[in-house]
Amino acid sequence: MVDLFEIFAPSGKVVYKYEQQKNFRPSIINSFVSDILISERKDLSADDDEHYDSADFVGTYTSDGYTVKYTKNDEPSLYFVVVYSSLTTYRRVEEFLRTIKLLYLNSDEEKFDAFFKLKLGDLEVSSDVLADDATNEKPVLTPVSKIDLAKNAKKASKKGRKWGADGSVIENDVSDVDLDFSTLDIDDEAKTDSKLAQLVGDKSKFGAKSKTGEFLVSDLSSEIDSILANSKANRGEETSSVKTQPFGFLRKYLGGKKITREDITKTKSLLIDHLVKKNVAPTVASSLAQEVEKDLSGATTQSFTSVEETSRKSLEKALVKLLTPNSSIDLLKEIQKKKNNNELPYVISVVGVNGVGKSTNLSKLAFWLLQNNYRVLITACDTFRSGAVEQLNVHVNNLKKLTDSEDGISHVELFQGGYGGADLVAKIATSAIQHAKKNGFDIVLMDTAGRRHNDAHLMAPLQSFAKAAKPDKIIMVGEALVGTDSVLQAQNFNKAFGAGRTLDFFIISKCDTVGDLIGSMVNMVYATGIPILFVGTGQTYTDLRTLSVDWAVRTLMS
Template sequence: MSYSLVLFESSGRVVYKYNNKISPFNELVSNIVNETYTELDSRFFTFSGHHKKFYCYKKENIYGGLYFDVVTTIDNERIRRTLLSVLKTYEHLEEDDSKEISEKTKKMIDLQFEQLMKYNTDKEDTAKAGYSSEDAKKEQGSDAQKKSSVASTKSKTPKTGKKKMRRWNNGEIVDDNADASELDFSKDEELRANGGNRDIDFDQNAFERENDLVLVEELKNALDDEDEDSEDESNSNGGTFRRGFFNKVMSYFGGEVDLNTLSKQFHDQLITKNISAGTSKTILDRIQSQFGKKKTVSLEAFKSALQVELTKILSPNVSTDLLFEIKSKSEKGKPYVISVVGVNGVGKSTNLAKLAFWLLQNNLNVLICACDTFRSGAVEQLKIHVNNLSALNKSSASTSKINIFEKGYGGGNHVVATARSAIEHAENEGYNVVLIDTAGRTHSNAKLMAPLKKFGDAANPDKIIMVGEALVGSDSVEQAINFNNAFGTKRNLDFFIISKVDTVGDMVGTMINMVMATNVPILFIGTGQTYTDIKRLSVKTVVDMLLK
């Protein structure tokens, strides 16, 4: 796994580096200057680029930045705490403002960063082994007990030739062949002078040292120092720092607490759930406006208002009864056309196949149109899906059918002609639904997005569904907006399918990001790799995850 850490001043001077990789941080500096990052809180921000995930924390005039591979098991809060600890360690030990960082400071910072990377590696290894972290802890505890038992057994084994044993009965020695002088301390002048405390011999090697770093207490003192920046910020927010303990007690017993404090706490929580900072702020501004001029509110009232707001955002404002619309159009002898769009790699073809299986299970005839004529192997991939679905359909009681319509590979005009021919073929052959697979395209590339309008005008699908990825985070806002606007002023996206939801746990904020940005509802979510892993959105389940 590739990773590196760097500390640098606002002037650009690097004061510390780990792993000796400075060049990737040029991109970090560029994003800081241009403010093209995602703000996780007022001093902590992140962005992704070139298969790397960057994080940065600013404390006064010094920045702490790190990166590693995009795929990581470390949560944002652990990274934030590590960067803050590193910066506090540097400030505590480098107060003389020397140009060269001391070896002691380097060792202490190295230790903290290595612990973060070790935590990531341990979690990955545990996941690969197929058991939870709790299981791993139990196993470690079991091993420790075994070692302790062995050590205890060894320690109880008498050492021959060094000390003779005595036999005791009812507090009296019944057999004594040992030297009694070993038990007589009455003549020990040194012992009496020390008040009866006899020096205990111990082995210095029994104490572990890590990289000759015996600075644990000093490191603890550095990290325990009060964070003046945090205190100043809290005090400027209506004195919430001084009232922190009072607020917690009042919240616990159902009393009212500061509205701004509650809003900030839920803002941080929503961000950890993958909701973008801007979207989170918009939602919480709405909540605060509901309380009018009130400055305090109970936790229960605030949480209830937030729950209602999130539910309202995710609840569809249009009918999601596709089956009714499909059957209504089929009665007129016309196929129902659905076009699937999205960026590269989100799982368009896979989710199109899942959608096809769902339609087959509802006894509808499906024709899949291969209009991804740019990516090599795209048509062949769809053929495999169709063959698999056809075999599954024959083994079930369904009387429906599925086939593929393709005309090979070609350019933009070829795509339009293929779509038109597929719709005409479906009408003649009695297919109820035409599912059109399209090429993946980068949402920020205007040249690649432009052909979507021409395609939409020519195919005129009944529904345009965008496949979004639950993993993408705050970038989902720009993706959703750009695809929603790509079909011109007279046409927009109709639904989202959010893929890979099974990979993010309770970090389901991408759904809120995309719906808030476009007002387009979510039709299905993808929860796995099989054709049956497609489900209707449960709004209540998602809201509970966000507030958990």
Template sequence: MLEQLLIFTRGGLILWTYKELGNALRGSPIDALIRSCLLEERSGAASYNYDVPGAAYTLKWTFHNDLGLVFVAVYQKILHLLYVDELLAMVKREFSEIYDPKKTVYNEFDDIFQQLRKEAEARAEDIKKSKQVGKPVNNNLGKKQGQLQNGGTDGGNKKKGGGESGKDGGDGDKVKGNAKENGHSNGRTGNGVVQVNCKENGNSTAGAFDVNKLQKLRVKGGKKVDTVVNKGSKAEPTKKIKKNRVWDDSPKESKLDFTDPMSENIAVVAAVEGESMMDKEEIVSSDSETEEDEEPGKDNKVEAKKKGWFSSMFQSIAGKAKLEKADLEPALKALKDRLMTKNVAEEIAEKLCESVAASLEGKKLGSFTRISSTVQAAMEEALARILTPKRSIDILRDVHAAKEQEKPYVVVFVGVNGVGKSTNLAKVAYWLLQHNINVMMAACDTFRSGAVEQLRTHARRLQIPIFEKGYEKDPAIVAKEAIQEANRNGSDVVLVDTAGRMQDNEPLMRALSKLIYVNSPDLILFVGEALVGNDAVDQLSKFNQKLGDLSPSPDPRLIDGILLTKFDTIDDKVGAALSMVYISGAPVMFVGCGQSYTDLKKLNVKSIVKTLLK
């Protein structure tokens, strides 16, 4: 049963809607579709599932890109209606004929829709009945199986290089050619197993090793290989004798702690490091823009520069009224390959191209406009829309809001092993210190050896307090006590360091889920490497899945933002940022670009988009 069919413009104006009488939709499936698919460049997907307590819906949609219309159908997920796609196509065709941009009410479309629905349902019912009748069974397959069971008659087939073999395929089979009768044949044995000749004129058959070739390989440059090997074996390499290590009988230190003692006077890092890159605006400049400013009027040259590799591969189509899918496929395929060379996950690149194709199909191509330039412009808009944060996360503003409520602002850093959580936590602490915010670190990595000492070193260099309880403690309890300590000493922000864990490690993921559930942090930052490609999709999706599945809360907390590390090591392979944002919907809030405390900056969306498409 079709629950709802909605027609609206891309600007959000509802033109016409159909609702099943007596059935009210639970939740807001249309709003969820717009947020999760249409605005996130996932419109190339076939359908969208919306689950709420007590109901589950499937949504399908289509576009009329030339008119800027969206057609959405909603039905119960359990029904699997077969006629929805056809109905949407029929509604799209009929409504586009009566659409007027100046008109907002289309009551006359009610009767037209009822007729279209009856036709679609009747056609789907006919298809269903024809499938239930089924096709006649092919009896030839049964005959062949019976012949094989009765001894097999396939052995009489002719083989290459051999003649006809007997039906039973015994030792008495006659084989034509040069093959020897050696108990083997090209026919089928009594057990129904086909055997191939093993010998031919005393030599191995094709596929076996040729002994004559082995004889030739043994001679190299007129000398036998054995002689060379023997000569080489006489020269033995000189052995290096390792000297014994001399241990001091009376070590000066009673414990293996090589960190700087607390008594030393260490200069404040703020006086040495300078201003954090987070507060500096990055200016993006490109060669094409500079050339455009210097040489105005030369549009053709500038356009060719902007197109780059697109212009060399594709040419404009003169007189093309509307774009079709076949016209877009070459440009989209080249664009997909280009994105993958920039370290974008293959799955993400394919979905992006499908979304761009869905937004361009049926659209009119302007005069003297290349298809490649149209596709690239649409992809630039899509990438900028994905990388731009959908909701504002201003940490400084939120910190002051929490300070007014007399409670600390808690940030939890999570991620896989070895991505640099502790180091980048210290960078965030340094940035907050520059804005006169009191920061405290919480050493909740009680699993990895040396994690507490590492964080203690950063805290001492930055001259900020640290809360630690050692190793083999429950990280959720340590974080809770750290927040209580921050309340007592007046710290504005608590930065919680957690142990690195793989996304498939369920015990550690369960401990992380407990830490988040018990302490309810204000911000959960996923720390990921800019070096990863396809693995970024697996890491983020499984982190969010585990945090949701293992949380006892009915409304579990998921990842709020991303901190991308080692961004200075990837050159133009910036695709991991796009993959992470696309799969999670969380924005990239920080980018680590070096090893000092100042090497932390914001993600420049324009720069990333230009790098991905250049």
């Protein structure tokens, strides 16, 4: 494992330091400074190229059984140094150093510390240690490969669905995903024990504790990708034709002149086509294009600035404004406030059409809340779909095993009342809240039946449910795959709970399956003004991320 990492100036001032153990042997760094930085010994090796570019060069130095890898930055003048046992081989240490250097130079101190820990976890995965010389060091949690939203797009399988008059849904085909236990026989639960580690996924990238002790879900991986991509672009490492550049389709409309009505008409048409290709609904794309038109109308482009650049900035501004929440999405703060006022339980209801992953994402929410040491009561309010209760039971059993407490207190339980009609749903909801109060649960998470959004008969029970449960937050799960129908889905669910009660948040599921076609999240926010709390990025309990508006805008503009 990495024993020491330092960033320091030629003067000797250390600006960042990581040690596996306190007071790691200072003689190693002292020898490195003396032999390489002061004496400038010439037997260092350039790992990639004899005629190295100082921006990419990674040197190697060995001393007393340790390997020192280092790289330098010219402005500001800094050395980036990593030290580890020579018995260990890292397959990507040079890439690690170059990446860390870029992240340090392009992020603030607090974010860099989190970035560093994420990338260090990736590096440790690539280590090979001689078995005969293995030590008793603490094992390192092995992260799985990061999901690249832009590259690992999967084609969604189509499902035949039948809707009953009572709101129940029968699916002809069930997607084979790790967290979908809807077809799992309850007698098979023991078979899932060996999969617990896989179901947790990469916890190191899920999030981290803040200084105040809260476990915060991360969007750091997306931010890292953005930083590295920007750095490469600035250094000219990525070249492409005009047509493949972001908004290259507008570049032929030259700037330095007054923008005409013809320019605006052509620009609007191109922008709408571009957004529709990203899964943005035509009505939403047209509205965003009108925002651009307001900025362009009667304007004159700056010197050496094209209509493309002016249009790009205008659309970027409109997207940032749309996707940036205009109300608080700090759910932990609200839960803690209610706890401090002795007003628990905090009730959260999860709704949506069938097949979007409500139960799966409810379980992800539960796992996150459990990381914050809350007691969670998961409530089965889907009394229509056969197997819904059993599916939640499997999730709860998994979560129990993952969050066992030494004090013997169960931190997660299932509350269920079997199957029945809409009246039973309200009874289960109110009984669950009473049970939570009596037994000291902090949070009640309520699963609900999937329902067709454009059928008033199926949507009607949501109003009585909301009146009975009085949830603190109602979260709609919408999938990234749905496309333009997401507008009506969001609008119909938003007005289904009666006067004065709307949705509070969205969770956009299956974002790992659509590549850069993320227009559904734009559609849903545009249609309702409701912010996005999380996005689902995979099939494990830790595949939940906060939305990076910067990442979303870049993806939509690409």
